[in-house]
Amino acid sequence: MTAPTAFEGRTAARATRWSAVSVIGRQVAQVLFAVVLARIIGPAEFGLVSAATVYATLTALLLDQGLSAALVQRRELPAGAAGAVATLNVAVAVVLGAVTWVAAPSLAAFFSEPELATAFRVLGVGLLLKALAVAPRAMLSRELDFRPVAVADVTGAVTGAAAGLAAALGGAGYASVLAQVLVTDVVVAVVLLAAARGPVPGLALGPLRVLLPFSARVFGANAVAYFSRNTDNVLVGKVLGLEALAQYAMAYRVLVIPVQLLGQTVKRTLFPAFSRMADDPPAVARALVAGTELVALLAVPAMALVACAAPEAVELVLGPAWAPAAPVMTVLALAGARETVFYITPSLVSALGRAGTTLRLELVSTGVQVVGILAGLPFGILGVAVGYATAGLVMTPVFLAVQRRVTGVAVGAQLRALLPAVTAAAAGSAAYLAAASALTGTVVTLAAGSLAFAAAALAVLRLVHPAAARRATARLRQVAR
DSSP states (O other): OOOOSTSSHHHHHHHHHHHHHHHHHHHHHHHHHHHHHHHHHHHHHHHHHHHHHHHHHHHHHHHHHHHHHHHHHOSOTTTTHHHHHHHHHHHHHHHHHHHHHHHHHHHHTTTTTTTEEEHHHHHTTHHHHHHHHHHHHHHHHHHHOOOOHHHHHHHHHHHHHHOOOOOOTTOOOHHHHHHHHHHHHHHHHHHHHHHHHHHOSSSSSHHHHHHHHHHHHHHHHHHHHHHHHHHHHHHHIIOOHHHHHHHHHHHHHHHHHHHIIIHHHHHHHHHHHHHTTTTTTHHHHHHHHHHHHHHHHHHHHHHHHHHHHHHHHHHHTTOGGTTHHHHHHHHHHHHHHHHHHHHHHHHHHHTTTTTHHHHHHHHHHHHHHHHHHHGGGGGGHHHHHHHHHHHHHHHHHHHHHHHOOOOOOOOHHHHHHHHHHHHHHHHHHHHHHHHHHHOSSSSHHHHHHHHHHHHHHHHHHHHHHHHHHHHHHHHHEEEEO
């Protein structure tokens, strides 16, 4: 029997556990804040928040340039590499902040909303805080030391959400998001810099020459992925208006939840782990199959439940004003399940040193996705959601083929890893819909339907896929120790 790698033992379990704490704690705080804020200010003003979020995501991408991935992926780093990356991050933040200050009125005019200019300028000034956290986060991730990362992310998210909520209750409206972002970034930067003890920016930029070839390809892939994941939001805001964007963006958060909670957790752990086991193809293959099966079991049934329960959940949590978001949420929940399962692919390919393949994959995926979104745009936000989801289904065979090529794991084996999750989700969905058709009342339908879903899904796993259920339980117990 092949000896387990470090990834397959306690180091990986501990890293995964703390990565999960980091991602889950941050996302729970942010999602709860967004839901409460949406309830307070309503769809019209929440559209401003959604437009500002698109910008904040773009600037975070531009700050990194793929250098953090290069710090993690490279087996041996030249002296001063982390300090050089920190210097470049700070310099880019200053330039981006200045450009944002000048361009803010034009950005606001794009969305036909002058109030956004102030929001863009505040976010631009705050970029320096984000920049200070990039290099220390990468160095801690390189060592699979996710405990301080978890402390930073959870503390920052909770503190930021509290500050934002206080501002919202004080009547700040959409501007409460600015308070939430700035407070979060201050806390995260301070904690990470203290935990990693730097790195200290310096004037010696020579080490960047070693990192830039890889980081440029990663940055290209990330830029294309950003365009892919935000084209729908930009087009909805520009063509259909900010209130439509608010409805779509709230539903889109459902897609993001599994990607962030599960996909990010797995990515944070598997990227450095795959990078270290690149010379051990059997270990890579085992990790791919095991990771796919576990992520699918956690994501697919959960998102199928959200898809079924969206009408009741939206009415109960957000209120009647958000009713147009419910059918969009149903479609995007299913898209989120698929996206979460294949979130591992770019990390896998890049970790094995094939960042060029990652870039090509993202280009193809983006092209297909843009076509789907444009085809659905004339039919409103539901049409955009259907186009987005359909594009993902079209790309699924491509992702399977790429994973087969880089790991040698047959497509059939990958599909078998997905089968337990898919059959459990199908059985649970049928049970929920049957219960919903026989019941009345939002709370009663949501509660009884959810229980029926869980009972049916667990029964299928226990009776039809007992081995997969045991493996998943064992892996979760290992992580929880």
